[in-house]
Amino acid sequence: MGRGKPTQQDKTKLKYNAEAKNTLKSYGNNKIRTTRYRWYSFVLQNLHEQAQRVANFYCICIVVIQLFIESPISPASSVLPLLFVIFLTMFKEGYEDFLRHRADQENNHKPIEVVDETGALVTKRSFELVVGDIVLVCNGDTFPCDIVVLSSSESSGECFVTTASLDGETNLKRLYAPPITRELDNPSDIAKSLLATIVCQQPVQDIYEFTGQIIVSEIVTGTESTHSLNSECLLLRGARLHNTDFIYGCVVYTGHDTKMSLNTRKKKAKFSQVERKLNTFLLLYLLGLLLICVAYTVLKNLFKVRAWYIHSRKITPWYVTQDLLAFIVLFNHAVPISLYVTMELQKFIGSMFFGCDLELYDAEIDERALVNTSNILEEMGQIEYLFSDKTGTLTKNEMSFQRLAVADGTFLLRDSMLHPLYEVQATRLHDLRSPRFSGAGLSSTKMPMTVQILLIFLALCHTVRVEQDPDARHSLGITLMDYIKKQNRLKRRMKGGFKLMPSSKVAPPSKEWTYRRRESAILSAQEAVCAVNRGSEIDSGEDYEYQASSPDEKAFVEGCRDLGIIYHGQNKRQLQVVTLFGRRGLQYRLLDVLEFDANRKCMSIIVQPVLQGEDETPDYVPEKPALVLCKGADSSILAKSAPLESLPTLPEPMGDPLLDGLFAPSEEVQTRAALSNNRVCENVTKLASFGLRTLVEGVRLLRPAEWLPLQQELNKARTNMEDKAGALAKAYQSIERDLMLIGCTGVEDKLQDDVPETLIALRQAGIQIWVLTGDKEETAVNVSFLSGHFGPGLSTIHVTKQNNLLECSLTLQTQLNAVERTCQESIRLHYGLVVDGQSLNFALQATQKHKFLLLCREADAVLCCRLTPIQKAEVVRVVKHSRSPPPITCAIGDGANDVSMILEAHVGIGLFGKEGRQAARASDYVIGKFRFLKRTLLFHGCNFYWRTANVVLYFFYKNLVFVLAQAYFGVFSKFATQTAFSSLYLLSYNVIMTSSPIIIYGILEMPFPEEVLQDTPLIYTTLSRNRLLSWKNFFVWNAFGLWHSIVLFFGCYILATEGVSRPGGAIESLHGFGSMLFSFIFLVVTIKLILITYSLNALLLLTIGGTVLVTYTVLVLFSHVAIPVSGGRDLLGVWENLLRGPSAMINLFGHALLLVLALAPDIVYRVYVDSCRVLPASRGGSLRGSETGAKSGSAGRPLLPHSISKRETRPTSLAYSSTSC
The missing domain is CATH 2.70.150.10 (Calcium-transporting ATPase, cytoplasmic transduction domain A)
Structure with missing residues (x-):
């Protein structure tokens, strides 16, 4: 082509x-390409992205400044850490994009x-x-x-x-x-x-x-x-x-x-809330740094003018600018450039741990969790809104026929048996799995006639086709399965990326295969009727393969088969064949099928029983009655029903169970089979309370020859070219009327395992859950109740089928007025909000958006149905920008229709879907089942956020201590641009001596035991909205940094005075003072890390011990070996002098005294936090008990190292219920 x-x-x-x-x-x-980079632009694009980071851009500026001034420190101390950070980040980003490229290749090479x-x-x-x-x-x-x-x-x-x-x-x-x-x-x-x-x-x-x-x-x-x-x-x-x-x-x-x-949005780089707050802190530090540099520049020049021993020199703008830039370079370590590389390493290794978590391993599909984007791991601990797909995410797409209700009561289908249900009052979800029913199922002889009638109805009213098991049939010496297996082998070979040879040794498929399977099924149907008539045993139908356009219909036909009423499909004479318990065979002429559509909310078939002694012809026999079998939503079928007193009857029995059981002249039979509208409403409500998808079934009797004019009207409507839809609707209406209601059924859309428990846990964690689906409203509402998204008994507000902006505006305003009235009455009622795609188009317009968001904010849960992929993304975007600061959103789905919302959300989580892996490739994280989301957010999310936030605070703290000591030294050096520390110390402080312990902390720290985090969702709420990185907490850490710098610098200064140190000793020298001060700072910031740790694991202790050992080994090495860099000879002999003679005693005494004095407030604060905010020691905590507080955990475990602000309390609201009955 x-x-x-x-x-x-x-x-x-x-x-x-x-x-x-x-x-x-x-x-x-x-x-198809989902990668962020192309091979030829990777370096430049990645450098451009990294340059947008405040710290990276700042350090680049520092390096450039050092090229134009006489730098007070070695340029290597700025260049080497920057290059290390850039190349490590580039490697990580390239590796992650390579994984996306590999997934694309697998898809493109099919x-x-x-x-x-x-x-x-x-x-x-x-x-x-x-x-x-x-x-x-x-x-x-x-x-x-x-x-x-x-x-x-x-x-x-x-x-x-x-x-x-x-x-x-x-x-x-x-x-x-x-x-x-x-x-x-x-x-x-x-x-x-x-x-x-x-x-x-x-x-x-x-x-x-x-x-x-x-x-x-x-x-x-x-x-x-x-x-x-x-x-x-x-x-x-x-x-x-x-x-x-x-x-x-x-x-x-x-x-x-x-x-x-x-309908898919392009994948963009994502930045976490922590990183945005980090940039804010950096800007504050830069502002403070600039103010200090300006002050020191002014003071330096004032001091030079007034000092008598300094040669007078004219102050020029360039001279002042050089001083300012020199101070900026001198204090550049205030900006923690190594923080980025530490976070990159922490996230990279943390993502590997996440992927190796066996609790997230899906044995069913043999897949582990995957990380496509490690930049935003900590964002999983900050989710406030979760947007979930329904189909394939909450459900398995597997329907199960669960219950039916007829005039003789309600019955449960379980283990291929029918059980009568007695009083069923509870409506909680687990009652669906353990209802009250009689111990033994009903045999076929004890099955009520009303149940048999409904089962025959369900075995006929559908568009299911029957085929034999293809594995048992051959065509032309080869089966279709042989061809498919050959193609699967081909696909595995294609993963290598080579071109395949044209043509195939296996013949292409043809209609012959389909014909033979259908022919086999037709023969089976014919044999079933003959066997029943002979009194012989018939096949159980287990080898039948039912091909259905609706999973509900397939569930009905399979459920009927399990109960002994088997649909065999069409026989040779094109008659529908149904057998009853292997004892009786029924044949029906299929006259027409009225397909389901969303406007009618029902489907119908018109059949005519083949009565005893009649010719087995598929053509309509005008002399005999026919039946209209109609099933659909309760709102649709009830409107088409006839009053009980006006139902027709037959003049005599006809020998067919449907005709005789429903329309025989005996009033007793008719009264027992027919249901009133009120009775049907009660049954529908009862079944719906268990979260089942409900359908109501009705039958209309067509008297002899009554079908002919209806058929003519229907055929005429189908050929109408001007107004086909209107003509069909009128024809359907004339057929689907005067129905006798015979029962209602409940089908369970099987949920994935532990979905209700997961949703409960996430809701108790303070996460508002929205379900966004393209499915129709009735199905989506049923699944919401079944899954627990809508709680038991929750009323619903429906903003659906709004035809214009004015209508939608009035509906929203009406509901908001009702909410305000309940607020004034101090009533807190609960409701779920249901919105469809048509109404959403109006609700999201600028004039209505505020009303819509207010109504959503008051709702316990929100369900949006009939959405397109772009509408899903639009909903996520609107919520993202609904307030300031913006709430953190998460979207989870398994299909290609979920890709847009996954990309739009702050955190996108994909599932390994049955319908493809587009969502998995586009998402940030991939898991196998929805239930894994609980562990992903509550355990991994909390831990990632706790670690990352404390790593950020710790880096600012330790750099502040280091730079403030340098600033104090500037005062005593008369504001000269002289550093207190050797260039070797400046180079090694962040990169070598304080980097390893904080990396291990950022990977392994666990503030709470694993089971506590998952069983106590309240903890998640205390960490949300970036509470660990609040301004209050930031200034607390800075206060400790200020205190430590004052104690260490002035303590070291006192110890180094002439009255304490030996004349001519090492401590008197500049490098001796700087070395001793550096040692103090290193030990204090290292011990500080221990004080903030709640899981002192062996690896962390070993890393800290090893770092201390390596640090002092390196310091001694500096004292004995001239390092070939600028300032590499400054430390020769310094530590040798500090560790012998009077200096050694001063050193030991000073270390002990200053460490205790500096860290005493930290110890007191830690004890205070642990004693005031603890989790109860009992292990009885559960999801349902978390609202009373965190119930499980170890005594003494802090809930937070700062005050816990309460969640926003929402005003009371009115619950408005919209029901069909």
Whole structure:
């Protein structure tokens, strides 16, 4: 399939012929890239990003300044640490981007079968696909790009796909090939017979919008025929083929032109809240540094003017500027450049620990947690808003038929048995798993007739197709599974990146495989009826494979099969076959199917029983009655129901369980089977209270010949070209009316393990949880209740189906007024807010945004349904900017439709999804299951934040002590730009002597035991909003730094005075004084680290001990060896003198005295904090008890080293309930 350039601004034209190949450059390729860097721009781009950091930019300026002035310190002390930081950061960023590149390569190199001009199948890599290629996609595969389906394994040209990774909907969607191409089901026919042009619109973002035409030319006659294309012909990249053996399709959009890519935002560099606060602290330090430098410059020049022994010198602006710059260079260690490299190392190693956590290992898929971005690890401990997808994130996409309610009561399906339920009053989630039911299940002979009727109804009312197990069937000596297994071997080979050989030894799939499986199922259905009539035992149906467009329908059919009512599909005469407990066979004519749509909220089938002695013909028999079987949402079915007193009856029994059980002349039977509207409402409420997806079932009796005019009206509506939708709605309405309500059912959308417990823990941790889904409202609300997102009994406010801005504004204002009234009455009620995508478009407009956010802020939980991927991202962005400082947001999802919100959130977490790994590649962190989120945030998040925040504070503290000592020395040196420390000390203080212990601390520190962090979510709330890096805490640390600098400098000064030291001794010398002061500072800041540590593990103690040993070994080395750098000879003999004679005693005494005096306030403060803020010693804490305080932990363990401010209390609000009944 070649292509030409777009003929119009809004059109794309594709031609299938060999000559058009020269126009391929008009379109983009199918290569997908999620990396941040390109190989040729990596160095410059990364340097540009690092230069944006305040400390890095400052140090670059310092290096530049040293090139133009007579620097008071060696340039090496500034250049080497800066280069070390830059190259280490570059290595880390490059490694992480390499992992993203490798994931992209794996996706781009997937093998795809393409039809070439000769009619052979050629294997291409995914990124080699171009617009116009004809591709083959088999059952279970994901579409590599946007494709127009040309033909499928079905003779009707239909195919079924799931788009859960795009819009969150789990139902199978039925798409159709154009009639003109649906017979082309093999490569040779496509190459020989297809000469076509596709004209379609330019790529647009809306995933439901597609228009175009396919113009097919007859090769023999040269005539052309045109057929329209719409969204029902377009297979989207990221969707998956199901229940269809194969399709052939034409590529129309590739790469970044696909709808998935158009709905995905580009990955940007993220910076954590800690780093932003760090930059604020740095700016404050820089301001203070500048003020000190200006003051010292002024004082230096004033002192020079007044001093009689200094030669008078004219003060010029350049001279003053040189002094100012010299002081800036002298005090440049106030800005902790090594803080960045320490944080980079800490996060890099911490990310490895996170990935190696066995508690986050998913054995089911054999995957560990992954870190794609280590820059924001600590942000996981600051989450205030969690935005979660529903489909595949909270749920497993597995439906289970759980309960049914009929006139004879409510029944539970468990272990292929039916159990009658007695009084069920509790509505908590765990009651769903352990309800009160009779010990033994009901046998088929004791099953009430009303239950049998409902089960027969469910076995018929659907669009399920039956196939035999494909592993047991062969076609042409080869099975479809053989072909798929061959392709899987091919995919594994493709990971090497080489091109594959064209063609394949295995024949391409054909419709023969589908035909044989269907034929096998048809024969089984025919044999089942014959066996029942003979009284023989029939097959249990376990080898049937039910192909359903809705997981609910599949759950119903499988549930009925487990209870003995088996749907066998169609027999040879195209009759629907159902067998009852292996004793009776039923046949029905399928007259029509009214598919489900969102407006009607129901689906129906029209069937006619084949009565005893009738001809087994599939055609309608006007002389006999028929049935309309309708199931759907309660709000829809109840409106279509008939009063009990007006229900029709039959003049005589007909021999069919549905007809006789519902409409027989006996009033006793009819009264027992039919349900009133109020009774149905009660049953729906009861089932919904368990979080089940509820459906109501109703039946209408069509008297003889009554179907004929209805059928004519329906056919006429289907061919109406002017107002097809309106005509169909009218026809459906005339059919789906006067229903007898026979029961309601509850299906469980199976949750992932421990989802309710995880949501409870996160909510108690102060995280507000929003569920954003593309699924329909009823399904989303049911899952919210089932998962615990909406608590038991929680009322709901629905801001849905708003048609214009004014209507939405009035709805929001009405709800806000109700909230304000309850605030005045001091009432605190709880509610969940439900918003759909249509209403959200109006609610997020500038005039309504404030009202919407106020209503959301008051809600216990928020559910947004029917959202597009871009709308998901927009919701996250609005919440991010809803206040100042902005709340920290986290988004979690598993599909391609979640990528945009994952990229928009501060922290993006992806799951290894069944529908693809687009979310995993785009996210910052990847885990296997939603339940791992609890450990990720409460344990790892808290620890990462605690460590990082204290590392930041510690670095500012230790550099402040060091620089203030230098500043005090400046006063005694008459403000000369003379350093108190050797250049060797300046170079080694941050890089060597104080770096290792704080790195180990930043990796291994655990302020609370593991089980305490996970069982006491309250701790998370005390750390949120960056409380450890509050201004109060920052100034407390600076106060300790100020105290330590004063004690150490002036204590050392006293010890070094002439009256204390030996005349001519080492302490009297400048380098002796500086060495002794350096030793004091090193020991104090090292011990300070011990005082802030709550987990003195062996590695930390060993690192501290080793650092002390190495430091003093190096100091002695400096005293004996001339280091080949500037100032390398200054320390020769200094430590030799300090460690012998009177200086040794002064040194030892001074160290002991000054260490005690300097650290005494720290010890007192630590004791005070530990005694005032402790966790109770009991181990009985649990999630439900955390609201009373932190209940588990060790006595004496501090909750926080500062006061705990209370969470914002929200005003009371009104809960508004919107129900169907």
